[in-house]
Amino acid sequence: MELSKQQQKAVIHSGSPALVVAGAGSGKTRTLTAKILHLINTGHPPERILAITFTNKAADEMKSRLYKLTGMGYAQFPWVRTYHSACLVILKKHCELAGYTNPIQICSGYHQKKIATEVLVNSNLDKKHAGNLISAISRAKNSGDPLQYFDMRPRISSIPVKIYDLFTQYENKLIQANSVDFDNILLKTRDILRENNDVREYYKNYFTNILVDEYQDTNDLQDELTRLLLGEHGNLFCVGDDWQAVYGFRGSNVSHFIQFPRRYDNSKIFRLEENYRSADEIVQVANGLIDFNHDKMDKKCFSRKRGGTVEIHDFHSDADEAHWVTGKAKSLNAYGDGIPFDKMAVVYRTKFCSLAFEKTFRLFRIPYRLMGAQGFFERMEILDINSYLSASVFPNDDVSFERILNTPKRGIGPAMIKKIGAARSEGMSLQDSARIMVRERVLSKKIHDSISELLVILDDIREMTPDAAIGEIIQRTSYNEHLKKICKTEGELITKKENIEQLRFTAKEKFDILEYLEEAALIREDKETQDENDNSDEGVALLTIHSAKGLEFDTVFVVGCEENLFPHWRSIDSGEKALQEERRLMYVAMTRAERYLFLSHANYRKGQFSMRSRFIDQIEECISY
Ligand SMILES: Nc1ncnc2c1ncn2[C@@H]1O[C@H](COP(=O)(O)OP(=O)(O)OP(=O)(O)O)[C@@H](O)[C@H]1O
Numbered sequence: 001m002e003l004s005k006q007q008q009k010a011v012i013h014s015g016s017p018a019l020v021v022a023g024a025g026s027g028k029t030r031t032l033t034a035k036i037l038h039l040i041n042t043g044h045p046p047e048r049i050l051a052i053t054f055t056n057k058a059a060d061e062m063k064s065r066l067y068k069l070t071g072m073g074y075a076q077f078p079w080v081r082t083y084h085s086a087c088l089v090i091l092k093k094h095c096e097l098a099g100y101t102n103p104i105q106i107c108s109g110y111h112q113k114k115i116a117t118e119v120l121v122n123s124n125l126d127k128k129h130a131g132n133l134i135s136a137i138s139r140a141k142n143s144g145d146p147l148q149y150f151d152m153r154p155r156i157s158s159i160p161v162k163i164y165d166l167f168t169q170y171e172n173k174l175i176q177a178n179s180v181d182f183d184n185i186l187l188k189t190r191d192i193l194r195e196n197n198d199v200r201e202y203y204k205n206y207f208t209n210i211l212v213d214e215y216q217d218t219n220d221l222q223d224e225l226t227r228l229l230l231g232e233h234g235n236l237f238c239v240g241d242d243w244q245a246v247y248g249f250r251g252s253n254v255s256h257f258i259q260f261p262r263r264y265d266n267s268k269i270f271r272l273e274e275n276y277r278s279a280d281e282i283v284q285v286a287n288g289l290i291d292f293n294h295d296k297m298d299k300k301c302f303s304r305k306r307g308g309t310v311e312i313h314d315f316h317s318d319a320d321e322a323h324w325v326t327g328k329a330k331s332l333n334a335y336g337d338g339i340p341f342d343k344m345a346v347v348y349r350t351k352f353c354s355l356a357f358e359k360t361f362r363l364f365r366i367p368y369r370l371m372g373a374q375g376f377f378e379r380m381e382i383l384d385i386n387s388y389l390s391a392s393v394f395p396n397d398d399v400s401f402e403r404i405l406n407t408p409k410r411g412i413g414p415a416m417i418k419k420i421g422a423a424r425s426e427g428m429s430l431q432d433s434a435r436i437m438v439r440e441r442v443l444s445k446k447i448h449d450s451i452s453e454l455l456v457i458l459d460d461i462r463e464m465t466p467d468a469a470i471g472e473i474i475q476r477t478s479y480n481e482h483l484k485k486i487c488k489t490e491g492e493l494i495t496k497k498e499n500i501e502q503l504r505f506t507a508k509e510k511f512d513i514l515e516y517l518e519e520a521a522l523i524r525e526d527k528e529t530q531d532e533n534d535n536s537d538e539g540v541a542l543l544t545i546h547s548a549k550g551l552e553f554d555t556v557f558v559v560g561c562e563e564n565l566f567p568h569w570r571s572i573d574s575g576e577k578a579l580q581e582e583r584r585l586m587y588v589a590m591t592r593a594e595r596y597l598f599l600s601h602a603n604y605r606k607g608q609f610s611m612r613s614r615f616i617d618q619i620e621e622c623i624s625y
Contacts, residue, residue: 001071001256010237010270011038017236017264019215019257023301024286024591025277025552028239029058032213033065037236038079038207039448046072050079050086050207050229056523058550059085070213080208083222084182085522086190091180094199098188103514105179105394106521111182119169125556129159136163136172142251143181144190144221160211176427177396182521186221192230204231212245215240219251235594236264237392243290248581258297271299275591277552279308280596286590288622289615293580310623312616313600318560321602322356325557326364328542328598332555333366339596342365343554345541347589353559354542367539371547377520381483381496381504386520388468388473391431392458393513398430408482410450430535431458464506466516472498545589556593558586559602561613586615616619 003011007027010020011034022028032051040046042404046066053059063074079086088106095104101444107115108475116130116137136156140163150164159166174181180188187214193200210230218226230236238260245254259268275283279468280303288300315321340426346357354370361368376382384407384454387400394400405420406412417430424433436441438452457476460468474480480497487493510516559567568587571578590597599619601612 001034001037002028002029003034004274006270006272006274007034010272010622011035012267013237013270014235015044015133015151016266016268016507017234017260018238018268020237020272021297021299022239022241022272023299024241024244024283024587025275025303026301027276028213028241028270028272029065031272032211032239033062033069034235035211036062036066036080037069037313039070040070044208046076046077048206048208049077049211050081050209051077051211052081052086052213052226053216054082056082058082058213064069082522083218084185087185087225088522090203091189093193094192094196095595096197097192097196098443100178100180100188100194100302103393105177105178105180105367105390105397106185107130107174107179108383108386108521111179111377111397111399114402115170115173117358118172119166122169123161123166125159125161132156132158133166133170135523137167138183139251140167141220143189144224146187177394178398179394179431183221186225190221190225190228192216193225200228203229203435207231208233211235212236212238213240214474214488216257217247217252217399218243218256220253220256223253223256226396234264234266239340242452243293243299243457243584244549244591245571246549246588247583250577251285254295258295258579273299273301275301275303277594278303278304278591279595281306281308282310282590282593282595283308285310285597285619286587289583289590289619290587292585292618295388295558295577295580300529308595308597310597310619311599312620312623313598315600315602317608318356318602318606319353319355319360319601321559323343325357325559325598325600326360326366328557329366329555330364331340332596339554341540342369342538344557345543345548345553345592346550346559347545347548347592348558349545349568349585350560350561351544353565356525357542357559361540361542368542369539369542370379371543376499376502377523379496379499381499384479385500387469387476388458388461389469389513390517392469393517394543396430401429401431401434404454405451406505408477408479410454411446412450416447431455445582462513462560464513466510469513470500470504470507473486492561496567545585548592549588550590552594553592554594555596556587556589557600558597558599560601560605561616562605562610563613564611565605565610566615585614586619590619 010031011020019192020031036049036051039049051062053062055517062080063077066077092102092104110355112134113130116133117127120127120129120133140146143149146167150167154162154164205227210226212226240257242254242257245252248348261269273590283301283303311322315324329344333341387403390397390400391404402417403418419471420437421430424435434451435455438455441448457473461472464472483493483496488494507516510519564572567579567582571582599616603610
């Protein structure tokens with residue numbers, strides 16, 4: 001693999017912690033892969049290298065590159081994982097130290113919402129706060145110290161009681177179900193490592209090296225985990241770009257990156273400043289914009305490529321903007337002789353902006369793909385199927401059992417579900433209660449038969465492979481008939497059926513339901529990346545800037561550059577730190593482009609007057625300079 005001098009220097013460094021400060025398009029992935037290869041070639045066993053990637057997809061890509069380079073299969077790199085996935089392996093192995101028994105259930109987003117709703121309703125609060133409650137709990141956990149977090153922030157504006165009380169109820173429900181939510185995977189692993197010297201020492205000695213990708217986006221908890229796992233050898237190799245830190249809103253803390261030299265003795269800093277992606281005209285304007293931020297590490301990014309274009313366009317309305325972008329995309333494509341549509345992207349700050357482009361692209365028959373839409377595993381039909389699987393292997397999973405009791409409809413209404421719930425003794429699950437009622441024959445014949453049939457399905461599929469189990473569920477519940485009844489259009493029905501086919505395809509890779517559910521739960525962290533259901537690589541990409549991170553396109557349209565939209569009003573209200581993160585987002589958007597970069601704003605959006613973004617003024621300054 002060809003490496004630049006700077007990349008090579010970073011790759012061969014050993015003996016102390018290293019931070020690779022890598023500009024956009026400077027080949028972070030190439031450097032990380034080369035580093036692993038170098039470690040293997042210098043005698044480090046691949047199975048003892050912990051390489052943390054930001055998404056599961058990135059972990060797979062890394063393993064696939066390593067396979068091509070070394071011929072070693074995926075199984076030989078068992079610790080190329082995300083933080084969540086790596087911690088889950090540790091947590092499962094030592095779960096009894098944290099009060100759990102195997103198998104532990106991982107709470108899906110759907111479960112979390114249900115539990116949060118229940119907690120709110122039990123406290124006589126409006127269930128509409130569930131989303132805010134979940135976010136507050138997540139931020140508290142990712143701070144590493146929920147107690148202290150809630151001490152400092154006892155309330156959130158929308159919920160009129162102490163959040164800590166709701167948090168305690170929420171946690172109790174998880175413990176009762178022997179279940180962890182996504183954040184607890186990290187938190188409980190951290191607790192195990194903190195409180196058990198022998199376990200901690202084992203891993204510190206086991207991992208010969210720790211590598212972390214996208215290090216600028218780690219949160220406090222992830223940083224602590226890294227420190228707990230790092231052995232005396234100090235072989236820590238972190239790669240990232242503080243100019244692209246854009247996850248502060250969900251607890252990432254870029255100061256770990258910026259303060260790396262102070263936090264690790266003898267650490268070495270490497271800078272990758274050559275951008276292999278974008279033309280220098282784009283790189284220099286992006287550098288100029290990021291210069292408006294003061295909290296950052298210095299680097300002088302450049303490109304040897306020339307011939308880039310950066311243009312700013314003003315429009316009267318959002319519709320005009322969409323029409324212009326459509327026309328420009330068409331002319332650049334030149335009936336297929338020019339830039340292919342799939343090398344173009346329209347990126348925006350918030351999802352609603354896509355609508356105008358979807359409309360005009362359809363009108364002018366330009367192929368497009370909407371990326372980063374609803375998570376695959378959150379779709380209604382996928383949740384249904386997964387709830388059957390989960391209820392079969394986790395009899396304490398009330399959320400799943402409640403969902404499937406009457407899906408598809410089998411005459412078990414809310415009153416009946418309440419009755420089953422009320423018949424429970426302390427700590428008993430809904431499923432066990434239903435089983436007892438069936439055994440004791442206390443239900444009407446129709447309901448008795450319906451519930452018995454459901455319980456038999458759950459018992460029958462428990463030991464099956466996930467693929468066979470899904471087939472069984474669909475057939476024995478007449479699930480396709482159910483879909484026909486609830487879908488409003490033929491198109492919707494086809495999409496849902498295709499989703500299930502895709503699910504079965506994915507499920508085929510796993511041998512048992514537990515393993516399958518675990519993977520499905522972990523995929524949640526990839527939500528900000530490409531929609532798993534969108535297999536098409538064709539057409540102009542429509543995506544948020546967060547989804548565009550890490551991707552590259554020949555031509556990029558950054559649209560909706562208006563005050564309150566970009567920068568977002570919430571960041572404007574929050575102050576300078578949040579505004580700097582918005583500017584970094586603009587930097588990410590700009591550096592996706594290889595050749596053409598078009599930035600635009602409209603004076604009227606959704607019928608309301610809007611002012612052009614301060615970032616456009618700053619970019620304009622850089623262009624004229
Ligand atoms: N030494 C090199 N020589 C030539 N091309 C390179 C080299 N290193 C990386 N590249 C190419 O540069 C492009 C950008 O690399 P990559 O996507 O890894 O960048 P990145 O640092 O992850 O960027 P970003 O952070 O902006 O997403 C890729 O097409 C890659 O193949």
